[in-house]
Amino acid sequence: MKHIEKSFYTVKVLNNIQFSLKAGTVHALMGENGAGKSTLMKILAGVYKSDEGEIYLNGKRVNIDSPKVSQELGIAMIHQELSPIPQMTVAENIYLGREPGSKLFVNYKEMYKKAAQLLESLNVHINPRVKIGTLKVADQQLIEIAKAISINANIIIMDEPTSAISDKEVDNLFRIIQSLKEQGKGIIYISHKIDEIFQIADEITVLRDGTYINSWQAKDIDKSILIKNMVGRELNEVYPKVKVPIGETLLEVHNFSLKNKFHNINFVVKKGEILGFAGLVGAGRTEIMNSLFGLEPLDTGEVKMEGKVITIKKSQDAIKNGIAFVTEDRKNEGLILQMSVGQNITLASMKELQKFLIKTKAERKVIQKQIKALRIKVNHPRQLVSSLSGGNQQKVVLAKWMMKNPRVLILDEPTRGIDVGAKAEVYKLMCAYVEKGNSIIMISSEMPEVMGMADRIIVLSNGCIGGELNREEFDQERIMSYAVSKM
């Protein structure tokens, strides 16, 4: 692949990328969240089309317009998000779209025979007749791999193939990969598990922020060099961090555990502090906050506010105790798109704005205040919130919660998908907020952002706490190594 460029709307996600794969080798593609790895592979798989650039297969130029074309060219992709058809059997899933038989009838006998042979050859002991939905995720992943192999692809892209499987099965997978190499196939391997990479990869390429950094033979580099290249950027963005006196402990979280999501999470939040939560996507940060805010349950865990134990079973409990949550997905979880800007702003505060009937004048005043304070660009508060830009929509959600003056304000990816100008304003608001003695918990996958804004960072790795750093200790490589430490 040469000179690949790709943009989504106005955001450039891939910038002059190059990537090459030799037959019979495993080439690992590495980078942080949002570096562009999945996007690049999706272009190869025909899911996206690049804006610029060329792809050559065996020296010949190819045009991959659709997943079908990609498949015909001998490229198979095992996606990170599995999507098997749960009610169909293993064999039916493997041969989906390529069922043996005539145009009218499927030859089921043939299909099951072939499936059994295939699984046998891969040393995968799963009955092809069971419904795939009944298998655990790890097994479903193995079936995906079997499917890719059955297509007789020459290039197999594996996107986080070991994210859900145990060590023993990983060994099995590597054995399969080895035999694929011997058959002359090429494998592109995306993973955050650095140790695995060094076990299985022949070549490694690193992408960062949509740009190609470098490629090496695996034997030529080591872990620390890899991490350095993955994160090594000039931190030249200035964050409006204000020195705010950090007070005593406000919130304490003890022993939070939820099966399969997070385990033994302990942390505190101090008054006036911005506590950053870093880690890879899927590490469990949002899940912890969901449980803290009462949207999801907990297996074990205790929360203390100012030393006193509080029970949070639903969102109203959290709100009552002074906790607010600006969720990740503002369109689906933060805003009522059919309502106006003003109504969205006051939605969580209606109890206070009503005695017998809604105090319209008071409501109007409060809305104006918030619009001004957060500099929300809107013509009239009765405008539909869906007509606002992403940045302003985010401000509306912020306004809704800031209005309640929560002592602990949780922000999950607060600047995702908003423009630079709005980002700066959000940062300023955050600083102003903690200046009042409140605290902010900020989940962010943007390393510069979390390092620029937080006083302390807790790094989550695969559902456990990977590490904790104070502002003076902030270091990209350390954060990254903590993030992959528990994988």
Added chain:
Amino acid sequence: MKVLKKCISMLLITTMMVGLMGCSSNDKRVDNESATEQTATADAGKDTEKKIVLGMTLYSLKNEFTVRLANAATKKAEELGVELKIYDGNYDPSTQINQIETMISDGVDGIILNPQDAEALSVGVDKAVEAGIPVVGVNTRVKSDKLTSYVGSQDVYAGELETQYMVDLIGTKFNAVIIEGPLGQSAQIERREGIQNILDKNPDIKILAEKTANWSRSEAMTIMENWLNAFDNIDAVIAENDEMALGAREAIKAKGLDIPVIGVDGITDALNAVESGDMVASIFQDGAGQGSKAVEVLVKAIKGETVDKEYWIDFEPVTKDNVAEFKLRAQ
């Protein structure tokens, strides 16, 4: 562009509706006008300047019998040179009351009422009479003594006729099931009374089950299917009307059986069934005669002539022997 489309659609609806309104009311007016001209020349003494307007509401226009009644009434109205507006009560007493109120506001000269429910519609009669509008009941009773007249057939007699026919056919000792009309409608009450009269005279007839099928062919079919599964000794089916009788017969045929079935009304399908032997007989109800007579009586009353309180039109049994003649009459 999209807004333009909307405007056009709104315009289209309204024009369509106006067109329809115009069409349907015009038709009647046209017909009546030509009729009026004819009667004007024929009847020099009659005052044809202010045309008499009648309103008629039937409990439903969705079955053959009531349609026959309505058509005959329309024909008679044309003959007499009066305007007749017909309303479909949709099996809903409340709707019929609404329609009567509408007719009153409309300023009709007379109302013909074929009620869904005997009790509920008495309110309607009261309202009309209060407004000085005479009401003639037709085919089904209403619980009111304020009716100017009632034109119908003796439902008790119909019940007796059909049950007696069955006795004459298969003897005085047998098992039967009864399928009834909507509970509370006068036809149901009175026909059941008639059936009971004959049953009382024949104590060896055993009634295995009875249930209402609301005059509906499909409901009767379902009920019969269930009964055929529950009982294996049904000798006869007495249905209070033909639609239900035919439904029952379908269920019987589907099971490969041949149980005698009898009904009331003499609708086309029933006449065919009698001819083919599917129904043993039907008791013909002269719906056309009722409709026609009702209009006649009402017009007389409006013109100030005296009319009787009740006009009875006979029920006539239809059997294989005389079915041909009834088929001719039904044209």
Added chain:
Amino acid sequence: MDTIRNTKKINLKQILSQYGTLFGLIAIVIIISIIKPKFLSIDNIMNLLRQTSINGLLAIGMTFVVLTGGIDLSVGSIVGASGMFAALVAKSENNLPWYVAALVGISVGLLLGILNGVIISYLKVPAFIATLGMLSIARGITYMASDARPVPGLSEDFLKIGGGNIGPIPIPVIILVIVLVICYILLYRHRYGRYVFATGGNALAARVSGIKVKKIVCSVYMISGLLAGLAGVILTSRVTSGLAQSGQNYETDAIAAAVIGGNSLAGGRGRLWGTVVGFLIIGVMNNGLDMMAVSSYWQLVIKGSIIIIAVMLDSLNEAKS
């Protein structure tokens, strides 16, 4: 509650899209009055309002339900059940005051509504299925309570509810107006209404914002049931006896009114005055088409077409924004 979509200037397009159905109603009224001037007589207008008040109550209840994205198919049967129980109590021989019978009827409606609400919001049965089931259950209860026979002979006072007037205005119309005012306040001047709109617009976001979504969903079915109970009392009083098949198929007109009024069946979008226009259009059509002696077969076709066209116009409106 009118949210402004494009606030640059008030233009014709916008007025038309927001008020289209109102214009339609006015247009229909004008056309009918031209063809049949008697349509506009006080007498007929009062009749029209009285006749439409039952559907009006059901439509108002349905609006609340539809705003949360739900549907209540059981209102017709609830009308029947409430009316029947009210009738049983209102029989003159019982010698009970009219308000006892009325209360019984309304309570039956409320109870059935609560049942609907609990099944839908707490047992998570989809509204379509749950209310479809209730449609049969309530109807069955009605038949059982009356043994399928009419219940006549109701006390004079009770009969005045549906049949009486205060001055020139029929009592059911007064009831309708009172209910309308209360519901307007509830929906627009009380935070309850906000919560209803929020729940319908985005239940998840509403929950995150601290709204007790389950309670809101349950409550709208309670309202629908309560109003259906009230409608049942009025209907029974009007036809002067408890009839087991009362209210059959009434849910269709109620849903039609809500939909014509611009209430999206997906929830979160709509307006109460739209529903008013909706049931007025249906009432005017029923009454007006009757006055013009349009055959009942045509009436069915026209009614169905109007509903389809109204929804079509509304979806164009929605797509635009």
